[in-house]
Every structure is written in C-alpha cells, then in structure tokens.
Amino acid sequence: MTRRYWNINLEEMMEAGVHFGHATRKWNPKMAPYIFAKHNGIHITNLTRTAHFLLEACDLVFDAASGENNS
Template identity: 65%
Template sequence: MTRRYWNINLKEMIEAGVHFGHGIKKWNPKMAPYISAKRKGTHITNLARTAPSQGKSFLIVGTKKRAADLVASAAIRSRCHYVNKKWFSDAAILKRKLSTLQRYLGGIKYMTRLPDIVIVLDQQKEYIALRECAILGIPTISLVDTNCDPDLANISIPANDDTMTSIRLILNKLVFAISEGRSLYIRNR
C-alpha cells in the first residue's frame, strides 16, 4: 500500500488566504489561542496551530451563494451528500418533505439515514445545522473564522470562511481524505 499525504502545507494555506480573520471588533474571545496577530484592523490566524475508514457517510453543508458550486462539486467528487442552497430546520429528520423541497435539498435525495459526520463551511450562517447535529449526536467538522465559537463543533478548523480560495483549498483537502478513506474501505471490505 502506498502512503499518500493530504496534509495542507503552510505555503498553500497562505496563498489561499486561510490566515485572514474578521475585523478586530467582530471577534470571539474563544478564538484567542488561534490568533497570532492584528494587522490593519484584521485578525491573523496562527496557521501553525491549525494543521491539525470505516465506511462513514458525510454531509457537507455550505449555503453561501458564492460557495454553493464548490460545495456541490466537492460533494460529488467525494460521493458525499450536500446541502448548498438552504438548510431547513429538522431537514435531517423529516425526510418525507424531500419531494417538495427537491430544489433546495437535491444533494441529500439519496440519503437513507442520518450522516455519520457533517462538514460545515460557515459556522455563523449554518448555526441551525450545527445545533441540530449537536441534538442528534452527529459529530461535526467546522471551518471557524475569528468571529466564531470553536466549541460548537467537534473538530474546528480555524480558517478564513469568507474567501473562495480558502474554502476551495480546505474542501479539496477534505475531499481527498474522504476519497482515500472510501477507497481503503472498499479495498478492505
């Protein structure tokens, strides 16, 4: 078996702008350990601290208009379920509404059970999804900017959640890891 590394290197992260946070006035004090500096009214994330297969199913949630296409293509590449238009409250529970909500929830039309892990791209915008996952006991991976609470997700990835290059980089790395895990699961089955 060849070993592949999907680690994100520091240069890639800086080029993608992952280290840019929100303005100094909009920060969450729980993000203090992940912030290294303040420049021109913006927090800078400490990237050195952020570089942190068992057939599980994943759900990727990202409803920002600019990131919707990235979410759909990443989910399709990694064969994951996705929500990229609008998160409806209780959407993970009430599957019978899918026929009328096909436009918004097309990415979960083949989901037959609750996902094992949910990936959230914008913690502030997807708060309802995070809350539902906490209630249902579904582990979450979340991109957290300097204005977010890292305690809301099981695994927090401190990164800029506003620029598409940052989101694309993180999504590509997650998709690669999911695909590798899936192929390993299929080979060992």
C-alpha cells in the first residue's frame, strides 16, 4: 500500500462533531478501545485513533480506485 499525505485536521474533526458517539446505554463493548471518555451519557471517541484509521482507509480506497494490486 502506498502512503500518501491526507489533510486530516483534528480541530476540524472536533468542530464537525466527529467525536460524539452513541448513548452509553447503546454501546458495543468491542468499541471500548476507541472510546476516550463518557460525558452526559454519550461516549466520546478517541479522535487520534479515528484519524489514524481514517488515513489507512483513505489509502486503501485510493489504491483500490487507482487499480494498484498489492497481492
């Protein structure tokens, strides 16, 4: 997989509300590693981890769309 630079800004993610998750009573325990905190009955997701995985997803989609075959 080719690494590229994607302009993902944590402040913009905060402003967009990306960090707001589901109500704490509706959560899936498998999401625990990605939850940063609980506030007023809402899970707050870890934006640093979210940005990391978003970068990986962008690279994968770009490679798939460009027809690069890494097999």
